[in-house]
Amino acid sequence: MRAKTLRHLIVVGLIVLWELLPRAGLIPELFLPSLSSTLLAGWNEAAEYGHALAVTLYEVAVSMAFACGGGILLGAIVGSLPRPRLLIMPMVSSLYAVPLVILYPVFTVWLGIGSESKIAFASIYGFLPTMLATAAGIQTIDPQLLLAARSMGATLNQRLVRVIIPAAIPTVLSGLRVGGALVIVGVVVSEMLISSAGIGYLISRYRTILDSPHVFAGVLLVLFMAIAFNTAIRWIERKAAIWQTGMRAGQNAADEIGSGAMQPAT
C-alpha cells in the first residue's frame, strides 16, 4: 500500500474511533466524548463560543502586533550590528530555557485579570522567536549580494529595500509563524489560568463542572484557530518564495526555527 493512502486511512480511522469508542462505552464519556456530541455541544452554545472567540481574537491581534512589531524591529537591530549580536544572542537563547508561564501571575498582579495581562503575557511569549528569527535572517544574507550592491553604487536605502529586506523575508516569515502560534497559545493559556472571558476561560469553566463535550468543543476551536493561522502564513511563505535567494544558510535557519530548535515550549 502506498504510504499516502495508509496515512489517510489512519487519519480516517482515528476519527471513526473517536466516534465509536465512547459510543460503545469502551472509553468513558468523561475522558473522551464522541465527536458528534462534541460538535453538537459547540453548535448548541454557538453564541457563547462566538462571543468568547471575539474576545480571544481581539487579544491575539493586539499581542501579535506587539510581539511581531517589536520582535522584527529589535531582531533587525541585533542582527545587523556584530557587537550586540555577540553580546546578546547567547543571553537570549539562555532566556529560552526559562518557563515563561511563571511570569503570568506577575502580570495579573500588575495589570489585573482583564485583557491587558493576557496581551502583555502573549506579547512576551511570541516576542523571542520573532526576534531570533529576524536576527538570524539578517545575518544569513549572502555577503556577496551586499558587496555587489555596494560596488554598483547602491545607497543605504536602496540596499535596504532591494537587498536586505527581500533576502530576510523567508526567515522572518518562519519566525512570524512560530511567534504567531505562540501568541495564540499564550492568550489561550493565560485565559485558562486566571481570567473572566475568552475561549480559555470557557474551557476552564466547563472543565470545573466536568462537562467534557463543551471542553472538547473549546479545544477544537483553538486548534482550528492555530491551524488556520499556520496555513495562512505558509501560503504567504510560498508566495514569498520568489525572494528566496537560494542561500543554504538562510534555509537552514528557517528550518531550525520551524523544527523547534529555537522554539520555546508550548
Added chain:
Amino acid sequence: MQATLTIKLARVAIVIAIFALWEVLSRTGLVNSRLLPPASDTLATLADLLQRASVQNDLMVTASEVLAAFALAVPFGALIGFLLAENRYFADVAKPLLFFAFSIPKSIFLPMFILVFGVGFAQKVGFGFFSTIFIVIMSTTTAVESVKVEHLTVARSYGATRAQTAFRVYLPSMLPVLLEALRISMIFNLTGVILAEMYASRDGIGHQIATWGENFQMKQLLAGVVMVAAIAMTFNELIRWVETRCSHWRT
C-alpha cells in the same frame, strides 16, 4: 581570548545593570514598591524561602514530576524516532502526522489530562510526557540522520559488528545532537510540568507561584520567579557546557 573575556564581563554587567535598575526604580518610588519590591528585598526573601520546609517540599515534588516525565518520554520518544529514521515506509506514513502533532499547541490539551487523571502526580507527569515526547521524536530522527553514510560504509567494509557500529559510529556522531535534544526536551518538560502545576494542583513550585500571585504577595512571587528562572538557566548552561566538550566528536 581578550575579546571573549570582555564579552563575558559585558554580559555580567548587563545582568547587574538590570538588577540595579530594578532596585533603583523601586527605591526611588518611580514604581510603586508594593507592585515591585526592591531587588535586594526580593533576593533576601528568596534566601528565606529556600530555608522553608514547605518550599523545599514543593521543589522536591516538582523535581520528581519533571524527572518521572523525562524518564518516560526520552526512551519512548527515542525509540519511535529511531524507528522513524531507520524504516523508510514507517517514516513516510508517520512523519507528516507527527510533524502536524508537533506544530499544534500542546497546552490546550491540559484540561483533558485533568478529566482523565484527576488532579495529582499522574496528571503532571502525563502532561509533561505529552509536551516532551514529540520534540524527542523529532530530535532523535535528526540525530540518526546526522550519521554520515560514508562512515557506515567504511565501518561495514572493514567488517565491524553491529555492536561496534552502534558504539563506534552511531553514538559518537549522534552524541552532540542528542545532548542538544536532551537540553531542548528538558525545557519543554519543565514548562509542561510547571504549567500543569499552575493550572490545577495541590503542591509543587508552580502551584506555589500561582498562589503567591493570587494573594498579591509580590516579594514571594518575584523570588519564586527568580528561583525557577535560575534553576532552568543553570541546567541549560550545564548541558551546553557538556555539549562544547563533546563537540570535537562532531564530524
